Amino acid sequence: MRRVLLLVAFVLASALPAAAQYPERPLTIVAAYPAGGMVDIVARPMAESMKKKFPKGVAVLNRPGGGGSVGLAEVVQAKPDGYTVILAPVSTLVIHPQLNELPYKTPDDYEPIMNTIAFHPLLAVREDAQWKTVQEFVNAARANPGKLRVATPGEGTSSHLNLEQLMVAGKFKVTNVPFSGWGESSPAVLGGHVDAIVAQPGELKPLVDAKKLRTLVAFQEKRQVLYSDTPTAKELGWDAALGTWFVLTAPKGTPAPVVKYLHDAAKAAIEEPSFVTLMKNRGVDIVYKTGEQSRKDLWKEYKDHTEILKRLGMIKK
Amino acid sequence: MGPLEGIVYGFSVALTPTNVFACFIGVVVGTLVGVLPGIGPVGAMALLLPSTFALHPATALIMLAGIYYGAMYGGSTTSILVNVPGEAGSVVTLIDGYQMTRKGRAGAALAIAAVGSFVAGTIGVVGIMVAAAWLADLAVRFGPPEYFAITLGGLVLLSRLTGGSLVHAFIMVAIGLALGTVGMDSISALRRFTFGSVQLSQGVDLVPVIMGLYGVAEVLLLAEEGIRRASIATVRLREMLPTRLEWRQSAAPIARGSVVGFISGLVPGPAAVLSTFIAYAVEKKVSKTPERFGQGAVEGVAGPEAANNAATAGAMVPLLSLGIPFSPATAILLGALVIHGLNPGPLLISQRPEVFWGFIASMYIGNLMLLILNLPLVGMFVSVLRLPQHVLATLVLLLCLVGAYSLNNSFLDLWVLTIFGIFGYALRKLRVDPSPLVVALVLGPMMEKTLRQALFLTRGDIVELVSRPLTAAILILPAAALVVPPLVRLLRRGRSVAGDRAHEVAP
Structure with missing residues (x-):
């Protein structure tokens, strides 16, 4: 009897569709900059605490080159199965595709999961x-x-x-x-x-x-x-407050439930007290934004940058 | 806290069982990645970084840095034994190191390399301990114009390291310089010579080029020569140790290499690689018998191997006293400290003395461990030569591939490795030395970048650029190197001609 039950259980388990249980494989977070840089410093503690939701593990993969665009280009072309995501700064997401020919052009060509942090020079x-x-x-x-x-x-x-x-x-x-x-x-x-x-x-x-x-x-x-003693440019009447923010991003076409799972895991990671303290000491703000909001803001940033870059003559005609 | 009190306090930190163990793990991993061709310290440090999160920051730093300087010990091993650099910083070592092996002096070369590394590492730590703050202030006095002068001078002085044909050297330099321009230009984000390829925008990395030119090329040669290559006579234990003459010949090169290396570490960029080229050039210049170089001169092993170790110590100076990373490896150390909640800078020494002094003390311990670890290993490593050549060749090729990929997790680097392997093989067949290409690939991008920055600084005024006192002083050296030897030759010829005439007249 026990043997039969085991057999039934085994058949049932193997008959379940493979996609039913996300995540069944380790997650790779691509950091499009070398180890030791700011992207790496944000990605690694996040990966550590996301392991709670990814029992098979979370790996940070440094894939530097081309101001982050090499890494992002690989991620947008990766299988949208939720096992490859990237932590990319806004410059990689919206400035580089305007300067060069890349497999992604606008914020509609990838799937922002959520915004993590922001800092200002x-x-x-x-x-x-x-x-x-x-x-x-x-x-x-x-x-x-x-x-x-x-x-x-x-x-x-x-x-x-x-x-x-x-x-x-x-x-x-x-x-x-x-x-x-x-x-x-x-x-x-x-x-x-x-x-x-x-x-x-x-x-x-x-x-x-x-x-x-x-x-x-x-x-x-x-x-x-x-x-706190340093005035902002805004206070002095000058409009200059561009920040750098890091968006956790997946390839376009990643299934919505998978994106939500990633989002929830990442949100828990940036709310972890140790992460908050670490960022505060670096002068970095935790800026949570949903994927949808991030996409909207990326579009705004995209258009703002178009103007500045044109003025500087950095955009190819 | 003065240096003496500091270091005593540091030892009290570094000698706790946890930190001694962390140091041991670090230097063992370092030796290993050093010995294995292609797999470098930067990749290994990045890989082990997450495992340090649970540790005390001092412990983490001790372990990660151990990998960095430990790799410089191991790097010479394959250079000497199989003519394949274990590390980018050990390319130069193979020139004379491998020749020593062919003469049955492999054990001696390995022992000298280990002792040289130990002496240099220790001198370097003393340097950090007593003069880090002062040296860091000195280092920032060098701005882009000075760095431009240094790289230009370096290119002139180092590109004819092994002698040989001037035309060949020029062609190699030209190829190296051209390769250095491929990819995204690091200051204006423009892509050059990428032909629309996103992959190519990361540029041509130094490590796969070196591993191709030396590692893969050597494997191809082995495959071609097969068993025809004269097998290296097995060495008896008594012959493992360097002779008294070899020790005497190595002492001064180790001392000079240590100084050269330490100073190179203060220059931003791939200091470890650069320092070995400089040390080799220095040894060849001061030697009374420069013709021995390339034939198995022990000085050609001792100098560069001391230099790359001292360079890793020198590179710690701007990191520890200013919190500024000058190289990818020290950037990882900085990142590790930041993830641990530290913000290293000039105040690290007073705010977190246990980290600062504990780390410095650990470098003494680590260097000693490496010496104890490496000397007995000499015998074991030499026995690698008894492996059948085809097994050895396969192993080397495999490690080169893994190492090249691990660098940037990039397939492009595998292509670069393969292409330069074939190219390196062709060069060996044509008896062209590829080292000027390596020098140009190291220095070219630095030279271009610093020239552009310098011209930004002077707003395009080239006269202002070369007339800065430091710049002018640095530029005189290579200029002299270019002008003086032909001039001397000319004068000598003139005099000997005159002498001949005098001779004719006299009788």
Whole structure:
């Protein structure tokens, strides 16, 4: 009798359709930037806590190249079975497809699951610089158009675009010196090779704490908790508050229940207290948005960027 | 806390059983990824990063860094034994290391490499301990114009490392420079020479090129020569140890390599690779018998192997004292600390002294472990040579493929590996040395980027660029290297001609 029951149970179990039980395989979260970078720093703790909902495991796969577009291009072309997703910054999602020919063009070509975090860059100078406030800096720049040099982590990054916005709003001109990332731009400002730097809050923090750098203005709507003494550009009447946000994204055509499962797991991960603390210390805000809302905002960002990029001559005609 | 108090405190942290064990795991994994061709420290560190989340940040850092410098110990092994670099930082080692093996001095070469690595690693840690803050301030004085001068000088001085034909070297340099421009340009996000391929926008990575040119090419040669290649005589235990002469010849190169390597570590970019080329060039220059290089000169192993270890120590300086990563490996260390809730910067030393000093003390322990681990392994590694060639070749090929893929999880890197394997094979047949290509591929992208940044800085003024005092000083060196030797030759010829005439007149 027991044997028969076991047999029946076995037949029943193997007769169930394979798709019934998502997730039955490990989840891969592609981080389209090298290990150790900000995308990696957000993706890895998320993966750790998402393991609760993915008993077979969650792996973070670093797939760097092309400003994240290599990784995203692979994900949009992957099987939409919910086992391959990507954590991608807004620049990868909406700026790169406007600069180059890619297998994805607009926010309709992939499936945003939810938005996770956002952060906004700041303008900083050396602690011993002669400009104590952003007004003094802007006045100096107005007096000598193009003479002051500002390091950014690369052309087309949110830091660079904020700087361009600030120049338009504040009616001044500085020379943008693009580096490839913080590892190169920060020594340039510390060594006095450039006059100022635009960088992420978490990157600047240890050097500000050590009184090597001083933040002048934040490119954010409201003051950042870590930098409560630093005014925002908005407060001073300049419209420059572009942020970087990371959207968890799946290939287009991923079944709705699977997207919901991923969404719920990811939402629980970003609400985990340890994750909240980690992000707060980095000057990063937890910004939860549904997939639908994320898509809407990506479209808005897409169109906003089209204008800036056109003005800078970065878009191919 | 001064350095002395600090390091005593550091040892109290690093010598706890947990941290000693973490250090041990790190250096063992490091040795392993170093020995296995293709699989590099960056991939291994990224892979093991999640397993450190539950640990104390100091423990995590100790383990991950152990992989990084441990790999530099292991990297020389395959270079010396089978003519395939275990690590990008061990390419130069194979030039003389493999020749030593063919002469039956494999054991000696491995022992010298291990001792050299130990000495350099230790000198490096002392350097970090006593002068990190000062060195970091020095490092930031070098801006894009200075880096441009350094890379330009490097290209001139290093591209003819092994001598040989000037024309060949130029062609190799040109190919290397051209390859360096493929992919997304890192400062303006534009794609170049990608021919519409998204994959190509990631560019041509250094590691699959090196593994192809040296690893796959060597396997192809083995396959062709088959059993015809003279098998290497098995070594007796007594012959494992370096002779007194070999020790004497290695002492100064190890010291010089340590200094060269440590300073290279302070330059952003692939310091470990670069440092070995510089160290080799230095040894060849100062040697009274430069003709021995390429024939199994022990200095050509000792210098570069010391240098790549010291470079990993040097690369810790900007990380520990400023929180700025100069290389992909130190970026992972930084990321690990951030995930642990630390924000490393100038205040790390006072805010989290247990992490700062514990880590530095652990590097002493790790280096000692590596020496103890590697010296007895010399005998075991040498016995690898007894493996049938076809087994060895298959193994190397397999590891190269796995290693190249693990780098960026990319199939493109496998294609690069294959293509450069075939290309490397052709070069070997044509007796063309591929090392100038490697030098150009390392330096080319840095040179282009820093030149563009420098011109942004001077708003396009090239005169201002070369007249910065540091830049000018750095540029004089390669210029002299280009101009002086032909000039001296010219003068000598003039004098000898004059002398000949004098001779004719005299009798």
